[in-house]
Amino acid sequence: MQGQEAALQREPKWQPIYPGSGRLAGKVAIVTGGDSGIGRAVAALFAREGADVAIVFRHDREDAHATAEIVAQEGRHALCLQGDVGDAAFCRAVVDKVVDRFGGLDVLVNNAGEQHPAEDIRDISQEQLEGTFRTNIFGMFHMVQAALDHLEAGAAIINCTSVTMYKGSPKLLDYSATKGAITAFTRSLSQNLVSKGIRVNAVAPGPIWTPLNPMGGADPEKVKTFGEDTPMERAGEPNEVAPSFLFLACADSSYMTGQVLHPNGGLVVNG
Template identity: 45%
Template sequence: MAQQQTPPGSTEAMEPRPDHGEHSYRGSGRLAGKAAVITGADSGIGRAVAIAFAREGADVLVAYQNEHPDAEQTRRWIVDAGRTAVVMSGDVADPAHCRDIVARAVEEFGQLDVLVSNAAFQMTHDSIEDVPDEEWDHTLAVNLSAFFHLTKAAVPHLRAGASIIGSTSVNSDAPPPKLLAYNATKAGIANMAASLAQMLGPRGIRANSVAPGPIWTPLIPSTMTEDDVENFGGGVPLGRPGQPAEVAPAYVLLASDEGSYVSGARIPVTGGTPIL
């Protein structure tokens, strides 16, 4: 359905509403006793992952920018699952805020077991000349540099068995030209996760990434044209956009002890579009 919002967008204004697994995800204790940080957890994939983690037994710090009503909804779902929820607003483009997120999680939970770097920014442009310098820098700071700063801050607190997960994208393999900066950051996240898996493996810390295809989140109507939104997801083999709830199980696997030998991997959730 053709629609547009002002960035960063709101779940409440979307039609149809995304499915985050609120009424469908069933946990089985796979993350019992774990504490997680999820950035961009107010909506979209981040909210779905937060709900799934909580229902699997994890306490969750919900990091988000300034979408307070959306973040409150995520907090309620975590609490409804019987877990502790901490919400923290701010800009992950600021390295100091990334460090504060990790410090707050350790302070509140007494431990940190899972880091999910998921917050993202994108804007579409027809030509490289149309991309403002400051927007390029901001996209790299939010999507890629934040992953570095969060991980650097988290590693001293992570024990053997901990999991680091980056949100990459099918765009890293099949980059649409209008999303130049976003594509570059998503390729960087995949590469960084693979490097971290090798760097941190001797400490027993795993690092992986998830590569979603077209997923129906507030990022879409707030950063794409009405025509692009109306046709969003129609070109994948399954013929439709995915829902955030359909991506969350991949994160659960990578965060859980069941994924104890999975490191350096990139899990595609693409509706049938292959990745390299």
């Protein structure tokens, strides 16, 4: 994720809304991009539901350790691991450390992402294009490849795609392209792993108030009205998205694989 959560004009709401009910009791989860935004809200909710959580982050150590403290306050254990999910060796090291620390792995949340708005496709450099794909989609391949030997029947993989995959975004061309790839990856991987009893689903958030949007190079004037073009006329909060990840992580969604949930403020999209 880009930008520190503490630097936002208004702190995103990550706090779990409801008391826990043990839906992830005894489980171990990895959340990439878990330091802030949606990742922080997912880590907090998973911990409330009984999971130990590994928080994978790239830059923001302060945010990551704040998220780890949130997990600890829920009575669970956290592990912070800093590095680039675009590096396959780092992803293997993450899984090895998690399994060594917690004894296994049950849920993989591929949430890490970056975006860089551009008015003109010609403004997107080769470096930016490759970097966005490396983080947003290559990282998911690397994490799944690293995790697969440790995932047993009943495990869940949840990928974070985006509403931009469905409705497009004129200034987020490379980002939106990666989100399309993520959706296709989710559907294909679900078919590849269904015989192993491993479910693969995705969440496609709409405009959510996290560091990714206001600090990812967006026009400051548009940030002021961010999310107002949805039917609900507001941006969503991370704790309004996290329950979708929880539903897909636990047995509540035992008959679902290859699907995408859409917490997006009422935008109707195909597929």
